[in-house]
Amino acid sequence: MQPFTYQGLPVRVRFGAGALANLAEEAAALGIRKALLISTPAQAAAAHDFASNHKATIGAVFTDAQMHTPTDVTERALEIVKSAGCDGMIALGGGSTIGLGKAIALRTDLPQIAIPTTYAGSEATPILGETKDGLKTTIRDLRVLPEVILYDVDLTLTLPPALSMTSGLNAIAHAAEALYARDGNPLISLLAQDGIRAMAAALPAIHRDPHDAEARAKALYGAWACGTCLGSVGMALHHKLCHTLGGSFNLPHAETHAILLPHSIAYNKAAAPEAMQRIAEALGAQDAADGLFALSRQTGAPSSLLAIGMRAEDIEHAADLAVANPYWSPRPVERDAIGKLLRNALQGLPPELV
Numbered sequence: 001m002q003p004f005t006y007q008g009l010p011v012r013v014r015f016g017a018g019a020l021a022n023l024a025e026e027a028a029a030l031g032i033r034k035a036l037l038i039s040t041p042a043q044a045a046a047a048h049d050f051a052s053n054h055k056a057t058i059g060a061v062f063t064d065a066q067m068h069t070p071t072d073v074t075e076r077a078l079e080i081v082k083s084a085g086c087d088g089m090i091a092l093g094g095g096s097t098i099g100l101g102k103a104i105a106l107r108t109d110l111p112q113i114a115i116p117t118t119y120a121g122s123e124a125t126p127i128l129g130e131t132k133d134g135l136k137t138t139i140r141d142l143r144v145l146p147e148v149i150l151y152d153v154d155l156t157l158t159l160p161p162a163l164s165m166t167s168g169l170n171a172i173a174h175a176a177e178a179l180y181a182r183d184g185n186p187l188i189s190l191l192a193q194d195g196i197r198a199m200a201a202a203l204p205a206i207h208r209d210p211h212d213a214e215a216r217a218k219a220l221y222g223a224w225a226c227g228t229c230l231g232s233v234g235m236a237l238h239h240k241l242c243h244t245l246g247g248s249f250n251l252p253h254a255e256t257h258a259i260l261l262p263h264s265i266a267y268n269k270a271a272a273p274e275a276m277q278r279i280a281e282a283l284g285a286q287d288a289a290d291g292l293f294a295l296s297r298q299t300g301a302p303s304s305l306l307a308i309g310m311r312a313e314d315i316e317h318a319a320d321l322a323v324a325n326p327y328w329s330p331r332p333v334e335r336d337a338i339g340k341l342l343r344n345a346l347q348g349l350p351p352e353l354v
Helices: 019-029 041-053 071-084 095-108 161-178 186-208 213-232 237-249 253-267 273-283 288-298 312-324 335-347
Strands: 012-015 035-038 058-062 088-093 112-116 127-132 135-140 148-151
Touching: 012 019, 012 213, 019 088, 019 112, 019 148, 035 041, 035 071, 035 095, 041 058, 041 088, 058 071, 071 095, 071 127, 088 095, 095 112, 095 127, 095 253, 127 237, 135 237, 148 213, 161 186, 161 213, 161 237, 161 253, 161 288, 186 213, 186 273, 186 288, 237 253, 237 312, 237 335, 253 288, 253 335, 273 288, 312 335
Parallel strands: 012 148, 035 058, 035 088, 088 112, 112 148
Antiparallel strands: 127 135
16 A cells, blocks of 8 residues: 555534534634624525524625635625624635635634535635636635534525536535545545545436435535545646636636536546546446546536637637646646647537547
8 A cells, every 4th residue: 555644624514404503502612703694696685584593693794705716805805804893704605605704714714614505515625716817826724624514404405406416516526536636545535435426326316306305415425525535635637627717717616617527537547547447436337537427417517618608719728727837637737638628628528538
């Protein structure tokens, strides 16, 4: 067995139907008495209802969290933190909401409670991606890791099926890349394979019946497992491509992950055979990339970058950006191959070894 290093992450997780009932207890344990509740514009009404039901814990509400965590939005939220005297954050929602909580924590070191309502997995990581002037940069810092995560299955029962599928595939991306990470280890590899297995079983069931509580619980577990993998080991080519397309071309985060993942996995197929076998086994497929593409099609996720707003004339510029400062990859990052990968993804073609 190869030598490895494993560092556990200092986060407290409470999982299950009704886990939200523990909010006041967990906030008090962190010394939070006037939290800033964070949500997106689409969830503003739900956030204000939530605040009304938790008046003893929430001191202010900010409902303008945005994709890719723009720094100007963070500055506006910080003004409310200061003016309201907030002593912590409660992020209710998906990756955009949780990302803003992390950005505030980076600047203030205030404690956070994350209450995920999607399967993105950001809540389980000490990773923050911020966007400024059209460029998305990523940092890894324990200050941005939420102290507590409340995984309440009940809150995911109304998650729209389309978002369920794309955020679930986003989660699988975290685990898939963890299986060939340069700093991988046996514990994370086991968790990654189990996270993929759980999500691959849950998504088709949710696609058939969005109110299937058992499938929802399995998907939420998969999201935690896959997110923990992302938080514990390094990212590779797939995440670099997604960060480039999201930060520089404003493509939606989860959908971009869902579309690019089969192509990214195919790119690294020959360079990481053991990882590919474990991904395929978790999917119940013969081939990792083909299995991911089939899962995406089966669950109705978008399959082409064109469908989510990418322009053909921007592909070559995107390829240049992706290779300018690449993340580590088991296969060397090659400009021509990345260009072809992106062109295939643009058209929604099946994955191929480029």
